[in-house]
Amino acid sequence: xxxxxxxxxxxxxxxxxxxxxxxxxxxxxxxxxxxxxxxxxxxxxxxxxxxxxxxxxxxxxxxxxxxxxxxxxxxxxxxxxxxxxxxxxxxxxxxxxxxxxxxxxxxxxxxxxxxxxxxxxxxxxxxxxxxxxxxxxxxxxxxxxxxxxxxxxxxxxxxxxxxxxxxxxxxxxxxxxxxxxxxxxxxxxxxxxxxxxxxxxxxxxxxxxx
Amino acid sequence: xxxxxxxxxxxxxxxxxxxxxxxxxxxxxxxxxxxxxxxxxxxxxxxxxxxxxxxxxxxxxxxxxxxxxxxxxxxxxxxxxxxxxxxxxxxxxxxxxxxxxxxxxxxxxxxxxxxxxxxxxxxxxxxxxxxxxxxxxxxxxxxxxxxxxxxxxxxxxxxxxxxxxxxxxxxxxxxxxxxxxxxxxxxxxxxxxxxxxxxxxxxxxxxxxx
Numbered sequence: 001x002x003x004x005x006x007x008x009x010x011x012x013x014x015x016x017x018x019x020x021x022x023x024x025x026x027x028x029x030x031x032x033x034x035x036x037x038x039x040x041x042x043x044x045x046x047x048x049x050x051x052x053x054x055x056x057x058x059x060x061x062x063x064x065x066x067x068x069x070x071x072x073x074x075x076x077x078x079x080x081x082x083x084x085x086x087x088x089x090x091x092x093x094x095x096x097x098x099x100x101x102x103x104x105x106x107x108x109x110x111x112x113x114x115x116x117x118x119x120x121x122x123x124x125x126x127x128x129x130x131x132x133x134x135x136x137x138x139x140x141x142x143x144x145x146x147x148x149x150x151x152x153x154x155x156x157x158x159x160x161x162x163x164x165x166x167x168x169x170x171x172x173x174x175x176x177x178x179x180x181x182x183x184x185x186x187x188x189x190x191x192x193x194x195x196x197x198x199x200x201x202x203x204x205x206x207x208x209x210x
Numbered sequence: 211x212x213x214x215x216x217x218x219x220x221x222x223x224x225x226x227x228x229x230x231x232x233x234x235x236x237x238x239x240x241x242x243x244x245x246x247x248x249x250x251x252x253x254x255x256x257x258x259x260x261x262x263x264x265x266x267x268x269x270x271x272x273x274x275x276x277x278x279x280x281x282x283x284x285x286x287x288x289x290x291x292x293x294x295x296x297x298x299x300x301x302x303x304x305x306x307x308x309x310x311x312x313x314x315x316x317x318x319x320x321x322x323x324x325x326x327x328x329x330x331x332x333x334x335x336x337x338x339x340x341x342x343x344x345x346x347x348x349x350x351x352x353x354x355x356x357x358x359x360x361x362x363x364x365x366x367x368x369x370x371x372x373x374x375x376x377x378x379x380x381x382x383x384x385x386x387x388x389x390x391x392x393x394x395x396x397x398x399x400x401x402x403x404x405x406x407x408x409x410x411x412x413x414x415x416x417x418x419x420x
Contacts, residue, residue, distance in 0.1 A: 117396075124385055173385075175334055181391035186327075191412045199405035203398070 033106030243316030
């Protein structure tokens with residue numbers, strides 16, 4: 001069975017950076033939520049594109065920008081659309097997991113891929129460091145106040161929590177749904193990824209000795 | 211400044227085992243909550259004993275069995291007793307942290323030693339594995355039913371949460387109070403300790419790269 005790593009994360013906590021470092025350290029394929037969503041949305045239109053993506057391990061980071069599926073606002077239609085996307089991405093995530101070792105950020109990967117016994121991470125951080133990270137990462141965010149950024153961060157987190165709850169019936173961020181939760185506030189994410197890579201290579205999920 | 215590692219943990223999750231593995235890997239002193247409490251309680255009686263303990267790095271695990279301070283039931287007196295023990299152990303924890311690199315299990319170490327910027331762990335696990343661990347560890351527990359053990363586990367957790375809340379004003383087990391939370395249900399604690407030891411040696415608490 002392939003080694004699968006899933007990463008849930010608070011918005012602005014550095015989950016994607018951590019995932020990239022980890023994939024790089026391990027030589028695993030890396031898929032983030034935008035990639036998975038984009039593939040799912042395009043899958044009906046461009047089967048060939050999907051297979052192309054699935055044939056190759058995605059080590060580089062695709063410049064795909066897609067509208068967040070949850071930002072659609074057409075009443076009940078939203079459920080139909082996100083529902084079919086969820087079904088498509090469930091299938092795609094499983095195909096990815098069967099194809100090769102991989103790191104998957106977001107998209108309820110921990111839940112959808114439970115049969116693969118993934119090593120499940122959750123990244124979090126305190127609000128000041130998340131605000132600082134958002135400002136550093138997004139050009140549009142440079143001119144926004146701390147209060148505006150905080151409002152946006154909380155709103156994205158709420159969406160993630162709702163999405164996760166809707167599709168898994170579980171509480172997003174509840175430690176019992178994850179194997180390792182990392183506070184990125186002060187943690188050196190690259191050093192953490194290097195250490196975790198060693199753990200992954202050794203096989204972390206064995207029954208502890210009694 | 212010495213490197214300090216603190217470990218909070220759900221009862222029966224393997225926090226002590228993890229702490230021992232980590233101390234062993236790193237060559238750090240190891241103090242668990244019974245040791246700290248015992249020192250605190252005896253400190254007025256036997257200064258020489260305390261200094262002896264503090265002079266030497268405790269690598270072996272002292273066979274000290276002490277009554278849990280929270281199991282006293284004398285009304286207000288409890289607060290006086292636990293209060294003075296808390297004060298004594300605060301002082302002792304700080305002396306330990308100043309003396310050498312160390313791993314400290316329990317006793318609000320994360321909070322009391324915040325000035326030392328400890329790497330703060332929280333260990334947890336699902337109920338079936340905690341019940342199994344309690345049964346494997348305690349001779350008295352072999353004949354007890356799952357239900358009895360679960361009741362005991364929940365009761366100890368409640369005491370820990372109350373103690374932590376009382377002295378720190380923070381929520382016990384809230385991920386934001388810890389740097390790394392580990393789910394010991396399926397994790398190989400020795401392998402995890404080996405990986406974490408590498409992280410500790412490299413200096414985990416640096417600002418992540420932006």
